[in-house]
Amino acid sequence: MKEQDYDQLLQIKTCGDQKGFNTSFHYHRYESTPYHALEILFKQYELKSSDRLVDFGCGKGRLNFFANDCFHVSVVGIEMNREYYEEAIKNRDSYLKKYKNRKEDIHFHCCLAEDYNIDPKDNCFYFFNPFSIQIFMKVINNILRSVEEVERNIDLILYYPSEEYIYFLENKTAFEMREEILLPQSFHNANERFLIYRYSEGE
DSSP, X not given: OOHHHHHHHHTOOOOSOOOOOOSSTTBOOOOOOOHHHHHHHHHHSOOOTTXXXXXXXXXXXXXXXXXXXXXXXXXXXXXXXXXXXXXHHHHHHHHHHHOGGGGGGXXXXXXXXXXSOOOTTOOEEEESSOBOHHHHHHHHHHHHHHHHHSOOOEEEEEESOOHHHHHHHHHHSSOEEEEEEEOGGGGTOTTOEEEEEEEOTTO
16 A cells, blocks of 8 residues: 555555754654554564553654554654644544544653653653664663663664664663564665564563
Protein backbone atom coordinates (compact mmCIF):
# COMPACT_ATOMS: atom_id res chain seq x y z
CA MET A 1 0.00 0.00 0.00
CA LYS A 2 1.01 3.62 -0.48
CA GLU A 3 1.65 5.90 2.47
CA GLN A 4 -1.65 7.71 1.86
CA ASP A 5 -3.51 4.38 1.91
CA TYR A 6 -2.22 3.59 5.39
CA ASP A 7 -3.24 7.05 6.59
CA GLN A 8 -6.70 6.57 5.15
CA LEU A 9 -7.04 3.16 6.79
CA LEU A 10 -6.14 4.63 10.19
CA GLN A 11 -8.17 7.79 9.54
CA ILE A 12 -5.19 10.05 10.22
CA LYS A 13 -3.03 12.51 8.26
CA THR A 14 0.72 12.06 8.59
CA CYS A 15 1.92 12.19 4.96
CA GLY A 16 3.62 15.12 3.24
CA ASP A 17 6.93 16.84 3.76
CA GLN A 18 7.81 18.06 7.22
CA LYS A 19 9.11 21.57 6.68
CA GLY A 20 11.40 23.73 8.76
CA PHE A 21 14.37 23.18 11.03
CA ASN A 22 14.73 23.58 14.77
CA THR A 23 16.68 26.57 16.00
CA SER A 24 18.77 24.32 18.27
CA PHE A 25 21.25 21.92 16.69
CA HIS A 26 20.36 19.46 19.46
CA TYR A 27 16.98 18.70 17.87
CA HIS A 28 16.86 17.21 14.40
CA ARG A 29 14.37 17.78 11.63
CA TYR A 30 11.27 15.63 12.04
CA GLU A 31 10.58 12.82 9.56
CA SER A 32 7.97 10.07 9.80
CA THR A 33 9.08 6.45 9.84
CA PRO A 34 7.85 4.95 6.53
CA TYR A 35 4.87 2.65 6.93
CA HIS A 36 6.62 -0.17 5.07
CA ALA A 37 9.43 -0.01 7.65
CA LEU A 38 6.91 -0.15 10.51
CA GLU A 39 5.31 -3.22 8.92
CA ILE A 40 8.65 -5.00 8.82
CA LEU A 41 9.50 -3.96 12.39
CA PHE A 42 6.25 -5.18 13.91
CA LYS A 43 6.24 -8.46 12.01
CA GLN A 44 9.48 -9.35 13.83
CA TYR A 45 9.06 -7.41 17.06
CA GLU A 46 5.72 -7.93 18.75
CA LEU A 47 4.32 -5.83 21.55
CA LYS A 48 2.11 -7.19 24.31
CA SER A 49 -1.12 -5.50 25.33
CA SER A 50 0.50 -4.82 28.73
CA ASP A 51 3.34 -2.80 27.13
CA ARG A 52 3.42 0.98 26.95
CA LEU A 53 5.33 2.44 24.00
CA VAL A 54 6.82 5.94 24.07
CA ASP A 55 7.87 7.68 20.84
CA PHE A 56 10.33 10.55 21.35
CA GLY A 57 9.83 13.07 18.55
CA CYS A 58 6.48 11.58 17.56
CA GLY A 59 5.49 14.35 15.13
CA LYS A 60 1.91 13.76 14.01
CA GLY A 61 1.72 10.39 15.77
CA ARG A 62 2.10 7.87 12.96
CA LEU A 63 4.01 5.28 14.99
CA ASN A 64 1.62 5.65 17.92
CA PHE A 65 -1.50 4.95 15.88
CA PHE A 66 0.11 2.16 13.87
CA ALA A 67 1.31 0.34 17.01
CA ASN A 68 -2.03 0.79 18.75
CA ASP A 69 -3.84 -0.53 15.71
CA CYS A 70 -1.56 -3.58 15.45
CA PHE A 71 -1.34 -4.58 19.11
CA HIS A 72 -3.99 -2.60 21.05
CA VAL A 73 -1.05 -1.33 23.11
CA SER A 74 -0.89 1.88 25.13
CA VAL A 75 1.14 4.55 23.35
CA VAL A 76 2.66 7.90 24.32
CA GLY A 77 3.94 10.54 21.91
CA ILE A 78 6.44 13.19 23.01
CA GLU A 79 6.68 16.20 20.67
CA MET A 80 8.35 19.56 21.29
CA ASN A 81 6.86 21.26 18.21
CA ARG A 82 3.49 22.77 19.08
CA GLU A 83 2.21 22.56 15.49
CA TYR A 84 3.00 18.85 15.14
CA TYR A 85 1.56 18.18 18.59
CA GLU A 86 -1.72 19.83 17.61
CA GLU A 87 -1.79 17.74 14.43
CA ALA A 88 -1.28 14.62 16.56
CA ILE A 89 -4.24 15.61 18.74
CA LYS A 90 -6.40 16.09 15.62
CA ASN A 91 -5.29 12.67 14.40
CA ARG A 92 -6.18 11.15 17.76
CA ASP A 93 -9.67 12.62 17.59
CA SER A 94 -10.13 11.24 14.08
CA TYR A 95 -8.64 7.83 14.96
CA LEU A 96 -10.94 7.51 17.99
CA LYS A 97 -13.97 7.85 15.76
CA LYS A 98 -12.97 4.40 14.49
CA TYR A 99 -11.80 3.03 17.86
CA LYS A 100 -14.02 4.72 20.42
CA ASN A 101 -12.90 2.47 23.30
CA ARG A 102 -9.16 3.30 23.05
CA LYS A 103 -9.15 6.86 24.36
CA GLU A 104 -7.23 5.91 27.51
CA ASP A 105 -4.54 4.16 25.46
CA ILE A 106 -3.33 7.13 23.38
CA HIS A 107 -1.52 10.08 24.95
CA PHE A 108 0.48 12.99 23.58
CA HIS A 109 2.65 15.50 25.46
CA CYS A 110 4.07 18.74 24.11
CA CYS A 111 7.43 19.06 25.87
CA LEU A 112 11.14 18.52 25.45
CA ALA A 113 12.14 14.86 25.50
CA GLU A 114 14.44 15.33 28.49
CA ASP A 115 11.60 16.98 30.43
CA TYR A 116 9.18 14.09 30.01
CA ASN A 117 8.56 12.39 33.35
CA ILE A 118 9.03 8.67 32.68
CA ASP A 119 5.93 6.80 33.81
CA PRO A 120 6.47 3.53 35.73
CA LYS A 121 4.31 1.83 33.08
CA ASP A 122 6.58 2.99 30.21
CA ASN A 123 8.70 0.04 29.12
CA CYS A 124 9.38 0.48 25.40
CA PHE A 125 10.94 3.60 23.83
CA TYR A 126 11.26 4.50 20.15
CA PHE A 127 13.91 6.79 18.66
CA PHE A 128 14.20 7.80 15.00
CA ASN A 129 17.43 9.74 15.62
CA PRO A 130 15.41 12.69 16.98
CA PHE A 131 18.12 14.64 18.78
CA SER A 132 21.80 14.96 19.62
CA ILE A 133 23.74 12.46 21.69
CA GLN A 134 23.67 14.92 24.61
CA ILE A 135 19.87 14.87 24.73
CA PHE A 136 19.78 11.12 24.12
CA MET A 137 22.03 10.56 27.13
CA LYS A 138 19.74 12.66 29.33
CA VAL A 139 16.68 10.73 28.18
CA ILE A 140 18.33 7.34 28.73
CA ASN A 141 19.46 8.40 32.20
CA ASN A 142 15.88 9.46 32.98
CA ILE A 143 14.71 6.01 31.91
CA LEU A 144 17.31 4.28 34.06
CA ARG A 145 16.41 6.39 37.09
CA SER A 146 12.80 5.33 36.60
CA VAL A 147 13.92 1.69 36.52
CA GLU A 148 15.72 2.18 39.84
CA GLU A 149 12.41 3.28 41.35
CA VAL A 150 10.26 0.62 39.64
CA GLU A 151 12.19 -2.43 38.41
CA ARG A 152 11.12 -3.69 34.99
CA ASN A 153 12.49 -4.76 31.63
CA ILE A 154 13.05 -1.93 29.16
CA ASP A 155 13.33 -2.08 25.37
CA LEU A 156 14.74 0.63 23.13
CA ILE A 157 13.93 0.64 19.41
CA LEU A 158 16.36 2.66 17.30
CA TYR A 159 15.62 3.43 13.63
CA TYR A 160 18.54 4.78 11.57
CA PRO A 161 20.69 4.48 14.73
CA SER A 162 23.63 6.85 14.97
CA GLU A 163 27.06 5.54 15.88
CA GLU A 164 27.07 7.86 18.89
CA TYR A 165 23.83 6.35 20.21
CA ILE A 166 25.19 2.83 19.75
CA TYR A 167 28.53 3.59 21.41
CA PHE A 168 26.85 5.19 24.42
CA LEU A 169 24.41 2.33 24.96
CA GLU A 170 27.01 -0.40 24.58
CA ASN A 171 29.80 1.23 26.57
CA LYS A 172 28.11 3.42 29.16
CA THR A 173 24.89 1.59 30.06
CA ALA A 174 23.60 -1.88 30.95
CA PHE A 175 21.55 -2.09 27.74
CA GLU A 176 22.42 -4.97 25.42
CA MET A 177 21.57 -5.30 21.75
CA ARG A 178 19.04 -8.11 21.32
CA GLU A 179 18.06 -7.85 17.67
CA GLU A 180 18.87 -6.17 14.37
CA ILE A 181 16.09 -5.85 11.80
CA LEU A 182 17.27 -5.02 8.31
CA LEU A 183 15.06 -3.47 5.66
CA PRO A 184 15.05 -4.67 2.02
CA GLN A 185 16.78 -1.52 0.81
CA SER A 186 19.42 -1.58 3.56
CA PHE A 187 22.05 -2.76 1.07
CA HIS A 188 21.89 0.80 -0.32
CA ASN A 189 22.18 2.38 3.14
CA ALA A 190 23.62 0.37 6.04
CA ASN A 191 21.91 2.67 8.55
CA GLU A 192 18.44 1.77 7.29
CA ARG A 193 17.72 -0.75 10.01
CA PHE A 194 16.18 -1.18 13.43
CA LEU A 195 18.22 -2.07 16.50
CA ILE A 196 16.50 -3.41 19.60
CA TYR A 197 18.31 -2.86 22.90
CA ARG A 198 17.11 -4.35 26.18
CA TYR A 199 17.67 -3.70 29.85
CA SER A 200 16.67 -6.81 31.76
CA GLU A 201 15.36 -6.58 35.29
CA GLY A 202 17.94 -7.65 37.85
CA GLU A 203 20.96 -7.27 35.56
